[in-house]
Amino acid sequence: MNAIRPTETSAARPFQAPMPATWWLKKPSYVLFMMRELSSVFVAAYSVVLLVLLHRLSQGPEAFEAFRSGLKSWFSIALHLVVLAFALLHTFTWFNAAPQSMSVRLGEKKVPPHLIAVLHYCAWIMVSIAVYWLLTRPAAP
Amino acid sequence: MQKSPEPFFWSLFAAGGTLAAFLTPILVMLTGVAWPLGWAPARTMEHASLHRLVSHPAGKFVLLVFISLTLCHWAHRFRFALFDLGISGGRRTIGFLCYGLAIAGTLAAVLVLWKS
Numbered sequence: 001m002n003a004i005r006p007t008e009t010s011a012a013r014p015f016q017a018p019m020p021a022t023w024w025l026k027k028p029s030y031v032l033f034m035m036r037e038l039s040s041v042f043v044a045a046y047s048v049v050l051l052v053l054l055h056r057l058s059q060g061p062e063a064f065e066a067f068r069s070g071l072k073s074w075f076s077i078a079l080h081l082v083v084l085a086f087a088l089l090h091t092f093t094w095f096n097a098a099p100q101s102m103s104v105r106l107g108e109k110k111v112p113p114h115l116i117a118v119l120h121y122c123a124w125i126m127v128s129i130a131v132y133w134l135l136t137r138p139a140a141p
Numbered sequence: 142m143q144k145s146p147e148p149f150f151w152s153l154f155a156a157g158g159t160l161a162a163f164l165t166p167i168l169v170m171l172t173g174v175a176w177p178l179g180w181a182p183a184r185t186m187e188h189a190s191l192h193r194l195v196s197h198p199a200g201k202f203v204l205l206v207f208i209s210l211t212l213c214h215w216a217h218r219f220r221f222a223l224f225d226l227g228i229s230g231g232r233r234t235i236g237f238l239c240y241g242l243a244i245a246g247t248l249a250a251v252l253v254l255w256k257s
Contacts, residue, residue: 018227019227020227021226021227023227024225024226034222034225037218037219037221037222037225038222040214040215040218040219040222041215041219043161043165043211043214043215044211044212044214044215044219046165046168046169046173046211047207047208047211047212047246048246049172049173050168050172050204050207050208051208051246051249051250051253053172054195054204054250054253054254054257055253057188057191057192057195057257058195058253058256058257060188061188061189064188064191065188068186071172071173071176071177071186072177076173076177077173077174077177077178079173080169080172080173080174080177081173081174083169083173084166084169084170084173084174087161087165087166087169088166090158090161090162090165091161091162091163091165091166094158094159094161094162095162101155120162123163124162124163127163127164127167128163128166128167131164131167131168131171132167132171134194135171135185135190135194136171136181136182136184136185138184139184139189139190139193
């Protein structure tokens, strides 16, 4: 007889009201968390732009010129500025969380957490300079 | 006991997140803001110079890894953001769609770089 047996769920778990999808709007720290998660969308969107750039590049100088002139529109520059803002949010939150996700030891001593973050920022500046140099250097003679 | 695939997906997420943290800001700034506004040298976006970079095996490798892992980073983070927003059904479908798109992007990058 199934009817007289209490169902497992009703006996074991108290009622839990479902969270509304807007729960993260309640606190600034929740909003920042959601923006951090959302940054991945913009990071991926740029990788798709890069993919299109490479595709147009492979089609030859004329196709690339058409793509390149599109980048000069105000619409494109505004979109890239939004992407840049989210990319920077990703970088800052990623490096600030780095001490929590990695524990570095030098011999007996543990490297202080803030030093790990600082080293990430230093490395980031050096990598950015290297990429800038690589992409803007004069053509080889 | 069946092994969970999550540590594998998490490692792709972490690798992609690290690459994006180091490289995405300077690339967006250079190609999407500084060059269009004339702040960067004109040769930055010249077909010949970029072609030289892309035709080098190391250039191809870095670009492929960057595109693929940043897409995997997105797949993982976006999947869990949807769950955090309260989507309870279709978790498997969402997973397949997210990682499917990341794999599709990777294959597209392989094809494009192969031709370059």
